[in-house]
Amino acid sequence: MPSTLRRSGRKAQDTWAKAHDSAVQEYGEGERSHRTAYGALKHTHEKVGDHWEPKEKGRKGPSDPQSARPRNTGGRSSHGVDESASKDHLYGIAKELHIPGRSSMKKSELIQAIDKANRSSTRRARGS
Template sequence: MPADDDLPGTLQRSPKHAQDIYTEARKSAEAEYGDGERAGRTAWAAVKHEYEKVGDHWEAKESSGPSDSGAAGSRGSGKTEEGVDANASKAHLMDLAKRLDISGRSSMDKGELVDAIKKANRRASAAARS
């Protein structure tokens, strides 16, 4: 189980509740599956059920639940939206795009917004690591 300083950077910049969800889910998954990739995926899935990635950190979602079609099944498809709540309304995604200063957002459809938010999140996380 990771110590607090071993939490992924995006979680270190996120609410304590998100950190606790990750830590407890990871601990439980490691007891079940051992230390490894599957335990990590399980812990991230638990976080994504309650939080969405916004820039370089995680924020509580308006309502809990799977964040994308890959997370909706019992064994995800392997493809995720990287913490973007693709099941959120287009209005919510537009608001996030505005907060992240994504240009051209007014002409984007929902799928394009999700992709643009993912890219903005990656850039923000990379900048925070520097």
């Protein structure tokens, strides 16, 4: 199980593991199974720092264009940042992550800043 999930709640771990096990049966072990499991996880969770947290009630569904589309049809990934979230919600996450300048950022800038902060936090947690 990826380290970001080991630092996450049981529901995130169970969601990823169930989707991963199903994908392994369908595609075999490897990158495709991991991507499929993350796609399933992004429907119910969002990445905050170095772990995954449940989305707010009423906000289930794909978090980015890549998770919303069938495989190999394009789209970009926000790596767990929920693009469908409100600007206020994204601001709250940016505040939790201590992102400077967040009060003057547009929604797209908040998404990019949160993604960058999440990646940095994950790298620090992994010790690399």
